Amino acid sequence: MTQPKIFITRLIPDLGLNLVKEHFLPSAWTQDMPPSREQLLERVRGVDGLLCLLTEKIDGELMDAAGPQLKVISSMSVGVDHIDVPAATVRGIPVGNTPGVLTDATADQAFALMLAAARRITEAERFLRAGKWVTWQPSLLLGADLVGATLGIVGFGRIGQAIAKRAQGFDLRVIYHSPNAEPAYGAQPVDLDTLLHESDFVSINVPLKAETRHLVNAKFLAKMKPSAILVNTARGGVLDQNALYDALKANRIFAAALDVTDPEPLPMDCPLLELENCIIVPHLGSASKKTRDMMSLLAAQNLIAGLKGERLPHCVNPQVYG
Numbered sequence: 514m515t516q517p518k519i520f521i522t523r524l525i526p527d528l529g530l531n532l533v534k535e536h537f538l539p540s541a542w543t544q545d546m547p548p549s550r551e552q553l554l555e556r557v558r559g560v561d562g563l564l565c566l567l568t569e570k571i572d573g574e575l576m577d578a579a580g581p582q583l584k585v586i587s588s589m590s591v592g593v594d595h596i597d598v599p600a601a602t603v604r605g606i607p608v609g610n611t612p613g614v615l616t617d618a619t620a621d622q623a624f625a626l627m628l629a630a631a632r633r634i635t636e637a638e639r640f641l642r643a644g645k646w647v648t649w650q651p652s653l654l655l656g657a658d659l660v661g662a663t664l665g666i667v668g669f670g671r672i673g674q675a676i677a678k679r680a681q682g683f684d685l686r687v688i689y690h691s692p693n694a695e696p697a698y699g700a701q702p703v704d705l706d707t708l709l710h711e712s713d714f715v716s717i718n719v720p721l722k723a724e725t726r727h728l729v730n731a732k733f734l735a736k737m738k739p740s741a742i743l744v745n746t747a748r749g750g751v752l753d754q755n756a757l758y759d760a761l762k763a764n765r766i767f768a769a770a771l772d773v774t775d776p777e778p779l780p781m782d783c784p785l786l787e788l789e790n791c792i793i794v795p796h797l798g799s800a801s802k803k804t805r806d807m808m809s810l811l812a813a814q815n816l817i818a819g820l821k822g823e824r825l826p827h828c829v830n831p832q833v834y835g
């Protein structure tokens with residue numbers, strides 16, 4: 514039997530890479546920067562299996578460039594908005610993702626950002642490094658309390674629920690808006706307007722889809738409390754960054770903390786970077802060693818199953834199995 518041809522779009526952690534190597538002879542992109550579109554179209558030609566990251570746009574054109582033998586697309590991410598899943602489905606190609614293993618790391622990141630924005634940690638550190646700390650002052654860099662505050666979670670899936678679980682330990686009241694999600698960890702379901710009017714913290718945890726693009730827009734922000742803090746660990750495209758800039762600049766909300774932006778990386782001339790009340794970090798929600806190891810393992814397992822003609826352990830388009 515001829516060896517299947519496999520392309521891995523970046524060096525993934527050894528745990529996953531070695532598992533793939535136990536079964537097959539993959540070819541991997543070894544540079545730190547992702548392949549360009551042209552390089553990607555070239556390298557996927559004739560592959561049976563593709564293991565990609567969220568930095569690659571995997572659309573119908575790319576699937577056709579790979580060819581009709583393409584059996585599986587496995588992404589080392591839980592989000593699959595970089596993949597045209599319907600295009601894969603019509604071609605009968607299963608798409609794999611890595612749910613579950615990054616839930617806790619991402620919920621931790623949401624909490625780290627909430628606390629950092631509430632207590633103005635990054636602003637305070639810049640203040641200190643600029644040599645501005647001259648004395649202890651009763652009203653220096655005052656922030657917001659978590660105890661007794663209301664946290665509104667938009668999107669109550671795995672990560673939203675893990676955030677609610679953590680919120681119990683901080684004595685936060687938790688409300689959420691999410692169609693069809695059952696209450697958990699003491700969180701109460703509410704409509705979106707109620708959530709925006711009542712929340713001191715708003716955490717965005719919905720996947721990016723046509724219906725969630727720019728869900729957080731000027732209207733959404735106008736319904737938030739002037740003292741409220743917005744945290745986004747979902748996808749940059751869920752948020753209209755121009756509207757956020759206007760709201761933060763005019764102090765219509767207190768602060769925002771973003772793990773994700775649109776585009777990524779964020780251009781250094783983005784006006785949000787001028788604001789003291791906006792924290793931005795480079796998409797690190799799942800960035801713990803253990804989590805990335807586990808993500809690579811799940812991505813490898815999906816790839817191997819697809820190449821063997823078996824059902825992917827984590828498949829986002831199970832319709833391909835009829």
Ligand code: GLV
Nearest residue numbers: 589590591592799
């Ligand atoms: C990270 O954002 C992921 O989707 O895995």
